[in-house]
Amino acid sequence: QEQLVESGGGVIQPGRSLRLSCAASGFSFSSYGMHWVRQAPGKGLEWVAVISSDGSVKYHADAIRGQFTISRDNSKNTLFLQMNRLRPEDTAVYYCAKEGQIGGGFLDSWGQGTLVSVSS
């Protein structure tokens, strides 16, 4: 069945960088757009970024544009989120999610999440 497994989270000091990974299996990874969504402690879901199936189109939320970059490696069925100049307000559980249909729409599969804690 479809599976998404995030990794790369942890405790990190403000100003440092971190790269999250999301390993996909059980579906044709290269056929679907992929997203990152985060949830800060005690807060709601916040959409972060999307990348098209072939990686040619990317869009980032205003809050993290220029700071975070989404990418993918279809040969390794893996999605990435490069996070630079981390701030305490970036502390959250980060989820990767798969689009439910080719071309966009709902998010039908989610990873278990990886916690990023930005603290000195």
Place this chain on the structure above:
Amino acid sequence: EVVLSQSPDFQSVTPKGKVTITCRASQSIGTSLHWYQKKPGQSPKLLIKYASQSFSGVPSRFSGSGSGTDFTLTINSLEAEDAATYYCHQSSGLPRTFGQGTKVEI
């Protein structure tokens, strides 16, 4: 940016009761509106896609309706396992956005 506003923020319901959650979009989004259930420590789960289409495996007590700017998620005959926070999400345009969430307590 499409802003999604959910109401209420919190609702307490008795078992076998009914919950109605509304989601209002700041501009017309057709039926590009989806509903998710989120429990603490778990990843979000898709309930309803495109405003009214049930996702595979979701119990029939969950239903959705609406189009344009006003949408509704209804949960009939609530069970204890339905205690969660529910979010609407739009795929009409970028950036994608979520509602602020509605916490349902049973």
